[in-house]
Each structure stands twice: as structure tokens, then as C-alpha cells.
Amino acid sequence: xxxxxxxxxxxxxxxxxxxxxxxxxxxxxxxxxxxxxxxxxxxxxxxxxxxxxxxxxxxxxxxxxxxxxxxxxxxxxxxxxxxxxxxxxxxxxxxxxxxxxxxxxxxxxxxxx
Amino acid sequence: xxxxxxxxxxxxxxxxxxxxxxxxxxxxxxxxxxxxxxxxxxxxxxxxxxxxxxxxxxxxxxxxxxxxxxxxxxxxxxxxxxxxxxxxxxxxxxxxxxxxxxxxxxxxxxxxxx
Numbered sequence: 001x002x003x004x005x006x007x008x009x010x011x012x013x014x015x016x017x018x019x020x021x022x023x024x025x026x027x028x029x030x031x032x033x034x035x036x037x038x039x040x041x042x043x044x045x046x047x048x049x050x051x052x053x054x055x056x057x058x059x060x061x062x063x064x065x066x067x068x069x070x071x072x073x074x075x076x077x078x079x080x081x082x083x084x085x086x087x088x089x090x091x092x093x094x095x096x097x098x099x100x101x102x103x104x105x106x107x108x109x110x111x112x113x
Numbered sequence: 114x115x116x117x118x119x120x121x122x123x124x125x126x127x128x129x130x131x132x133x134x135x136x137x138x139x140x141x142x143x144x145x146x147x148x149x150x151x152x153x154x155x156x157x158x159x160x161x162x163x164x165x166x167x168x169x170x171x172x173x174x175x176x177x178x179x180x181x182x183x184x185x186x187x188x189x190x191x192x193x194x195x196x197x198x199x200x201x202x203x204x205x206x207x208x209x210x211x212x213x214x215x216x217x218x219x220x221x222x223x224x225x226x227x
Binding site: 004005033035039041042043044045048053056059070092099101102103104105107 | 114118129144146148154155157158161162165200201203205207213214215216217218219
């Protein structure tokens with residue numbers, strides 16, 4: 001069974017631009033969560049989607065948004081990029097019956113210049 | 114954002130040694146998970162714990178859900194070079210079967226020398 005896939009793996013943007021990251025969950029997984037990982041703050045929860053609805057949201061500004069499609073694939077968008085948005089963005093998916101166990105993709109490394 | 118306290122922060126051990134690390138929180142969790150992350154990769158789920166006092170093993174790894182629900186422990190027996198990486202604990206408020214956000218620990222960096 002294929003794992004969680006994320007595209008692109010690496011991205012370089014400049015301040016003020018916007019970016020869209022994509023996540024395809026493990027087949028059959030309908031819950032998708034996004035996390036930001038930085039050396040200073042560690043792994044921080046961004047948001048969680050299930051059945052195309054955002055169920056949980058972390059403490060991030062409104063520049064960070066996401067969505068989920070009917071096939072459970074998810075995207076997250078960051079607008080008006082700031083230098084501090086440079087991070088590894090991780091997507092995780094889980095089965096409805098074992099919702100606690102989140103399986104992570106390899107991440108997208110975003111660098112903002 | 115909140116991070117759970119993990120200790121030790123890093124450790125160098127020799128191959129064959131046993132390793133212990135722990136994770137503490139100021140608030141209770143209903144689920145504890147342990148992950149390992151290799152450089153350039155996402156965290157890999159090692160063990161999930163659902164009940165206070167529960168002891169669960171996965172090969173050479175054993176984890177325990179603390180009685181107070183505010184801590185968890187991970188032991189690795191007979192370490193091998195591929196155990197190198199960063200180990201994260203994560204707590205979840207959601208009960209078994211309900212998804213909720215993971216609150217991660219600060220990580221323990223493990224290095225194994227031959």
C-alpha cells in the first residue's frame with residue numbers, strides 16, 4: 001500500500017508570494033492533518049480535514065488555509081509568504097476506525113527568501 | 114505553540130546498549146504516540162498507547178502510558194545503528210478512535226556509536 005505522498009518535495013519562494021502544497025493520503029484514509037515543523041517551534045498542528053470539512057484548527061494566522069477534496073486529497077495554501085514561514089510542512093492521514101494513528105508523508109520543504 | 118517536554122534532549126550510546134527516554138506534559142492526554150524521524154523524512158509511527166498504565170511493545174521498542182496520563186516512556190533494547198534518528202512523543206486529547214490534533218514533544222536525538 002502506498003504511503004502518504006506530498007508534492008512538491010522542495011519549494012523556494014520569495015516574500016509576498018503565495019504557495020499551494022498538495023497531499024494524497026493513504027488509500028482509504030479520510031482524515032488529513034497538516035503540521036509545520038521548524039527548528040525553533042518543533043512540530044505544530046495547522047489543521048485537520050475530514051469529509052471535506054475542517055474539523056480542527058491550530059493557532060496560525062489566516063494566511064494559512066487548506067481544503068480537502070471528495071477523494072480525500074488535500075491542499076494547503078499560504079498567502080503573502082513571510083521569511084518565518086520557511087519550514088517543513090507535513091501531511092498526515094488516518095483511518096476513521098483508528099483515527100488516533102496518524103501516518104505522515106515525507107513533507108514539503110518550503111524556503112522563503 | 115505548546116510542546117511537550119522530552120528528555121534527554123540528545124544521547125550518544127554504544128551499539129547494544131538499552132535506551133530510555135521520557136515525555137512529560139502539564140495536562141493530561143487520552144492517547145500517547147511515539148514517532149521516529151530520519152533526516153529529510155516525515156515521522157514514522159512506532160507505538161500507540163490508549164490506556165493509562167498500558168505497556169506496549171513493537172520489536173525492541175517498549176512504551177508505557179503513564180498512570181497520571183501526563184507522561185509516557187519509551188525504551189529501546191539492544192540498540193543498533195539504524196536506531197539513529199529523532200524520537201518524538203505526541204499526545205492526543207481525543208479518546209481511542211477519535212482524531213484530534215497531535216501535540217508533539219521537543220524530541221530526543223539518538224546517536225549510536227559502534
